[in-house]
Amino acid sequence: MGRAFAGAVVFALPILMTMEMWWLGFHMDRLRLALMVVAAVPLLTALSHFIGFEDTFDWREDLRDAFIALTVGAVASGVVLTLFAVIRLDDPPSAVIGKMMVQAVPASFGAMLGRGQFGSSGDREESEKRRQNVTYAGEMFIMAAGALYLGFSVAPTEEMVLIAYRMTPWHGVVLAGVSLAAMHAFVYLLQFKGGETHQSGGAAGVFIRFSVAGYALALLVSLYVLWTFGRADGHAPGQVILATLVLGFPAAIGAAAARVIL
């Protein structure tokens, strides 16, 4: 449990100290906030299956661990934000709950990952064994989780939209190419590491099935995060796509890195 709290704080500290995240706590759409928290439950459950607090193979235990992670995330966020005087006792309840909930989701990812990263060597072997048997859907899930995590930590800042505003569509096209190339470089790296189990179909096949599919997934995750934070509201389709490509860059790196790290 100590490791879970440590993980939550380590992973969430950058966004706990981002003021846009505090503002989102009181001005973001309540239904989108609720949906984000609800959507975190199946994500954390699946994440628990891959790394987890304990060596669970039972989905009920994974589900329980997901709720523990969410609780740890919410409590850790609440404590740190109170320490920073971001949450004060005279704040309206909806603002306090909102500030905690919006941070609880990334913090709960940290809580879950904390166990995976700070785990003992015995656990590591165990998870290594499980890692070998990951299905294609599992690989895609790990990529989505990585995209969500890194996308989440940069999406709330004003710089995110400002970059999209400054860019021309041509910048966007080049950025898409660079993101895809970076993603494929990671896939290639993993092949050398020997962890890759889905080798068939040749180089083009690996590119389409992993790099392109993974990048598309990172873009969808980016679009979802932008929508959740209200960054797409009132914007023309071209601007939404451009912002998605901008957020898609860190999301793609996060997605690819997650496969190497987890």
Added chain:
Amino acid sequence: MTPAPASEWVAGGIGLALVLGAVAFTVWEGATQSRRPPDFTIRVDGVEPRNGRHRVLFTVRNAGDTTAAQVTIRATVSRDGMVLERAEATFDYIAAGATRRGGFVLGPDPSAQTLEIGAVSWTIP
């Protein structure tokens, strides 16, 4: 080495379509856009009495191809060419093609006078 299952190719195919779609749309925008400067159109959504004053809600749209920052919208209430009241609202950003909403609180009843709302200044981020 077993061949990859069809489901993986389907996932890859959908991904390819999504990525190519996004890139194609962006290329199309880049090719057709003329980089027109910001151009604001403002619509008054409603005027309501509020504590003896009048709340004016409006929607502003940037019809240009360029995003504007620090967009200042000014409302002027006048009668027979004489200015009765002025108010300003500032938007951090209004992206190309985007709409944003804002409001003014004015003393004189705007429906009985001449109300003008327009963008007076902006910067390019």
